[in-house]
Amino acid sequence: MSLPTLQDGLLHWFAQNGRDLPWRKTYLPYHIWISEIMLQQTQMDRVVAYFTRWLEYFPDIAALAEAKEQEVLRLWEGLGYYSRAKNLLKTAELLCLRHGSALPEDHAALLQLPGIGRYTAGAIMSLAFNRSHPIVDANVERLFSRLFNLTVPVKEKEAHNFIWQKAAELIPEGKARYFNQALMELGALVCLPRSPRCDVCPIHAHCEAFAQGVTKERPVAGKAREIIPITMASGILQHQGKIYIQKRLPDDVWPNLWEFPGGGIHEDETPEQALVREYREETGFAIQGLKKIATITHSFTKYRVTLHCYHCRLRGNGSTPVLHAAQEFRWVTPEELENFAFPSPHRRLINRLAGEL
Incomplete structure (x- = not known):
């Protein structure tokens, strides 16, 4: 695998094919934070509508911090996992008290805030501040399971750690914002779960699963969840x-x-x-x-x-x-x-x- 070729190919593809999303117009830390929390287990088209309405009511951290819980829950209604909405309110209040109504440009400090874990902290650091921190969502897991032809389920500890390590290693210097988005966007638009569009993939020449003809067998299925x-x-x-x-x-x-x-x-x-x-x-x-x-x-x-x-x-x-x-x-x-x-x-x-x- 030629790393510069992969990086350049992916960045060029994203510049041509990245979706026009409201938080990509500003890359403000507040916008990235809200959008990433909303995007957890929710389809993109629904999130755009929720995000736009949210900003009408809470345009910045200070406005959110002053909101009543019922106002926040009402705007969150339909996204599920209401603890996330409550954590947004708690974090906004803490940011006003301790961080001058702004998200800190510090990974460790972000992890101390309610509802912000490894993924969200990485998203804020890389997308808002363009710092070299990895982001791994379901799209990146699926993409990497094919790119590196992983023969174990992506949620297993060994595969999980490998994917996060590779996600960090692949980031080109000074381009974390666009590269991380390119990985997630490629997974969402091209490296699809059931019908990967390998013919239009900009990095299929680097993909080990494609070379072996097993893209549809990756990722390896994990244990089915009981319903x-x-x-x-x-x-x-x-x-x-x-x-x-x-x-x-x-x-x-x-x-x-x-x-x-x-x-x-x-x-x-x-x-x-x-x-x-x-x-x-x-x-x-x-x-x-x-x-x-x-x-x-x-x-x-x-x-x-x-x-x-x-x-x-x-x-x-x-x-x-x-x-x-x-x-x-x-x-x-x-x-x-x-x-x-x-x-x-x-x-x-x-x-x-x-x-x-």
């Missing part, structure tokens, strides 16, 4: 023109987000019976008039949730709950639902029923 199915019921409770919502506990799944009450369905229950029981257990409310409105599926981490959704009404006149599974409650108008952060399945339900509530 755990969960079936749940949830109900939109309406009373006197308003809708009941409650705020999840701080130590629960989706902490501090708002929700429509509900829960898991026991083996001997119908979804309707489960919802009546959950409302009674969580709020003390007796409900009636259940009407099925949707079934929503949602996957997160290792779970696949099937959520049976209903309209329901109060039985009786009391509208003040006894909270057993939440920290706060509200009765809100349908229009006010936009002001609260909900888990993705509940927001999908709200959007599906737009105009009907």
Whole structure:
């Protein structure tokens, strides 16, 4: 492998083919930080829309530091992994207190901030400050598994360490910003998971898997992740023109987000019976008039949730709950639902029923 030839070929390809992305117009540290956190496990086209909206509300670190948690969670809604949004807020507050409202140009200092690990610190250092620090995402793992014809899964320790080492060694002096992006972009646009476009790859002459005709067998598959199915019921409770919502506990799944009450369905229950029981257990409310409105599926981490959704009404006149599974409650108008952060399945339900509530 001729290192200068590989570097030059990749940089030239990126200059001609790199996507026009908003954070690439500025390379501001704040923009790189926000975009990289958003890009974790989220498709690029969705992130562009979220990033653009985020900057309208929080144009800089100081504005983010002054935000309320619910504002941040609402803007993050749909990206999942809400701890990332909370860490953005915590880090912005720390940056204002300790670093003059700016991200430090120091790798070790970045690693001390909430939610910033090896990957994000490397991204900030290389993309924002053009310092020679590697970045390894899933695209780079796949690219390197082919470039170096790795015969073990990329997540195994030996392969993982090898990839990070090579990612550091390949960076040309003074060009970390563009080279690291070129690696990730090549993986995203050319070195695809199932159908690698080797015919248009600018570095296929350096690729060991291509030379041996095994690009489609790389990366080597790791152990399949077990998917755990969960079936749940949830109900939109309406009373006197308003809708009941409650705020999840701080130590629960989706902490501090708002929700429509509900829960898991026991083996001997119908979804309707489960919802009546959950409302009674969580709020003390007796409900009636259940009407099925949707079934929503949602996957997160290792779970696949099937959520049976209903309209329901109060039985009786009391509208003040006894909270057993939440920290706060509200009765809100349908229009006010936009002001609260909900888990993705509940927001999908709200959007599906737009105009009907």
